[in-house]
Amino acid sequence: MLRVAIDGPGGTGKSTIAKAIAERFEIEYIDTGAMYRALGLKASKLCIDPDDEAAVKAMLDDTVIDFDSGRTMLDGEDVSGLIRTNEISMAASNYSKLAIVRAKVDEVSRHLAATKDVVMEGRDIGTTVIPDAEVKIFMTASPEIRARRRYNQLIEQGRDADYDTIYKEIQERDYQDSHREVSPLRQADDAAFLDSSDMTLEESIDAVAELVAAAL
Ligand code: DC
Numbered sequence: 044m045l046r047v048a049i050d051g052p053g054g055t056g057k058s059t060i061a062k063a064i065a066e067r068f069e070i071e072y073i074d075t076g077a078m079y080r081a082l083g084l085k086a087s088k089l090c091i092d093p094d095d096e097a098a099v100k101a102m103l104d105d106t107v108i109d110f111d112s113g114r115t116m117l118d119g120e121d122v123s124g125l126i127r128t129n130e131i132s133m134a135a136s137n138y139s140k141l142a143i144v145r146a147k148v149d150e151v152s153r154h155l156a157a158t159k160d161v162v163m164e165g166r167d168i169g170t171t172v173i174p175d176a177e178v179k180i181f182m183t184a185s186p187e188i189r190a191r192r193r194y195n196q197l198i199e200q201g202r203d204a205d206y207d208t209i210y211k212e213i214q215e216r217d218y219q220d221s222h223r224e225v226s227p228l229r230q231a232d233d234a235a236f237l238d239s240s241d242m243t244l245e246e247s248i249d250a251v252a253e254l255v256a257a258a259l
Pocket residue numbers: 053075076077079080132135136139164165166167168216220
């Protein structure tokens with residue numbers, strides 16, 4: 044059994060690295076943030092107050108999240124594109140504070156990891172979701188570098204971007220994700236630490252691949 048847990052704040056390159064690892068080792072890639080984003084999308088569309096636990100619970104009981112060939116499916120609809128906005132990043136972070144929301148995502152995540160080899164990325168995979176994963180990595184990069192990477196990515200896509208706004212949002216989300224009560228973002232004691240600030244993407248992928256190869 045091979046389970047690779049990659050945790051860290053947004054913009055560290057986790058997704059790209061996890062996808063490359065999935066391809067290299069022919070294992071399944073699971074993006075837990077996409078599930079929080081899908082729930083954030085639905086909750087904000089329905090104008091559900093995060094403090095209204097009964098309403099959040101009713102929504103969760105009536106929601107199915109799944110992945111289909113890498114696409115994020117919310118109640119049977121492909122929401123992969125809709126969940127990649129700044130607004131939904133913040134909504135995901137807001138609703139992910141709730142224990143009942145986390146329980147829902149944990150259930151789907153653990154179910155997916157129970158039957159196949161996976162590389163799973165998120166904030167609490169090594170600490171809470173798969174604490175006994177064969178490989179655990181905590182990735183980070185300075186907020187300035189992460190903001191710069193995100194800025195460049197948006198500009199390359201021909202979209203509007205303002206560095207200062209991106210930087211502020213990154214800091215806000217980092218703070219919220221690492222200060223919540225339930226499963227905050229933190230490095231597991233036995234996770235390898237990787238700071239990608241001064242590394243190219245290729246170097247980061249190779250560093251993670253080395254850890255995976257060593258575990259095999
Ligand atoms: O990785 P991401 O940017 O797509 O995640 C969006 C938000 O979801 C993030 O700000 C916090 C939340 N999240 C979480 O709380 N736990 C996870 N395992 C993954 C994401």
